Amino acid sequence: MKDEEWLTQNLVIERTKDTMQPDRSTPDRPAEPTEVELTLLLSGGQSYTLSIAPHNPLLQQLFAVLMETPQRSQRLFQIPIKQGQAVLAFPSDRLVGIVTEPPIVIQSPPKSAAVAQKNPIGVLSADPLVSQYIQFENFLTPEEHQRLLNYTIQHKAEFVSTQTSTKAANYRESLVLYVFPEFANLISQRVQQVFPELVSKLGLKPFQISQIEAQLTAHNHGNFYKIHNDNGSQETATRELTYVYYFYREPKAFSGGELVIYDSKVENNFYVRADTSKIVQPLNNSIVFFLSRYLHEVLPVDCPSQQFADSRFTINGWIRRS
Numbered sequence: 001m002k003d004e005e006w007l008t009q010n011l012v013i014e015r016t017k018d019t020m021q022p023d024r025s026t027p028d029r030p031a032e033p034t035e036v037e038l039t040l041l042l043s044g045g046q047s048y049t050l051s052i053a054p055h056n057p058l059l060q061q062l063f064a065v066l067m068e069t070p071q072r073s074q075r076l077f078q079i080p081i082k083q084g085q086a087v088l089a090f091p092s093d094r095l096v097g098i099v100t101e102p103p104i105v106i107q108s109p110p111k112s113a114a115v116a117q118k119n120p121i122g123v124l125s126a127d128p129l130v131s132q133y134i135q136f137e138n139f140l141t142p143e144e145h146q147r148l149l150n151y152t153i154q155h156k157a158e159f160v161s162t163q164t165s166t167k168a169a170n171y172r173e174s175l176v177l178y179v180f181p182e183f184a185n186l187i188s189q190r191v192q193q194v195f196p197e198l199v200s201k202l203g204l205k206p207f208q209i210s211q212i213e214a215q216l217t218a219h220n221h222g223n224f225y226k227i228h229n230d231n232g233s234q235e236t237a238t239r240e241l242t243y244v245y246y247f248y249r250e251p252k253a254f255s256g257g258e259l260v261i262y263d264s265k266v267e268n269n270f271y272v273r274a275d276t277s278k279i280v281q282p283l284n285n286s287i288v289f290f291l292s293r294y295l296h297e298v299l300p301v302d303c304p305s306q307q308f309a310d311s312r313f314t315i316n317g318w319i320r321r322s
């Protein structure tokens with residue numbers, strides 16, 4: 001059967017609320033939804049939200065179209081809406097992103113789901129208990145990266161010791177600079193530029209950004225940050241996404257300092273740490289994004305020279321929703 005035929009023969013229900021079945025979840029797995037809310041992001045800034053059954057092959061077809069790079073085969077989507085009283089029609093090359101809620105796993109997509117642009121590396125899964133992240137390499141230009149490195153080394157004297165919000169001892173050891181306006185603005189701008197892509201690739205519901213926070217950190221010999229999340233207090237509750245931009249002097253004079261992002265499991269209605277995790281390498285001039293609620297840690301850094309200029313530097317912060 002051709003796609004067009006299939007599409008006109010299958011009814012799609014428009015957006016409805018309360019799509020979850022009565023709770024038959026086990027502590028570890030959410031109940032399977034009976035409907036998925038699907039937002040189609042079209043070029044030109046338009047979007048359309050509808051609800052469909054999770055096993056409707058339309059989902060596979062829409063995702064398959066997104067994967068077709070660099071050349072898209074041209075076809076017309078004709079999706080029945082309003083109980084079949086109307087049709088949403090658009091050519092396949094206008095589809096630029098798909099948001100699903102709850103997150104869904106598309107079985108056997110062609111290659112990685114993170115393809116579309118640039119060179120993102122990361123882990124993408126639609127299971128809310130499986131942590132996902134996106135890492136972009138070459139995030140700043142070489143010139144910006146070098147200027148940032150020079151600026152950081154020149155401002156060594158302004159760094160202070162880090163603390164956690166709970167002031168727990170032996171939980172976090174590193175240095176931080178809170179005021180660095182030029183580069184805080186630069187990172188904030190670039191983060192805003194990739195934000196729509198992030199939301200789409202991470203399968204998040206789009207949200208209004210209220211603030212992008214930024215701090216500049218230096219991890220030198222023996223420094224670390226033990227397991228924590230970034231939005232566990234009242235003051236930090238509106239942090240939705242965490243970003244970490246890594247930079248350092250070449251040749252690299254430290255090892256370790258990997259970022260470990262833990263998967264989750266649900267206990268007593270709370271997300272808690274699962275035994276499985278992903279390890280993110282702090283690649284020079286790369287930036288990683290992940291949900292602020294994930295538990296994560298920075299493994300100890302080994303920097304034999306102990307020189308500040310050889311540190312594992314980051315600009316990291318949080319995208320807050322309004």
Ligand SMILES: O=C(O)CCC(=O)C(=O)O
Nearest residue numbers: 225230244259298314316
């Ligand atoms: O430096 C990193 O890789 C992560 C830092 C972090 O988790 C934080 O500052 O909250």
Ligand SMILES: [Fe+2]
Nearest residue numbers: 228229230296
């Ligand atoms: Fe963190």
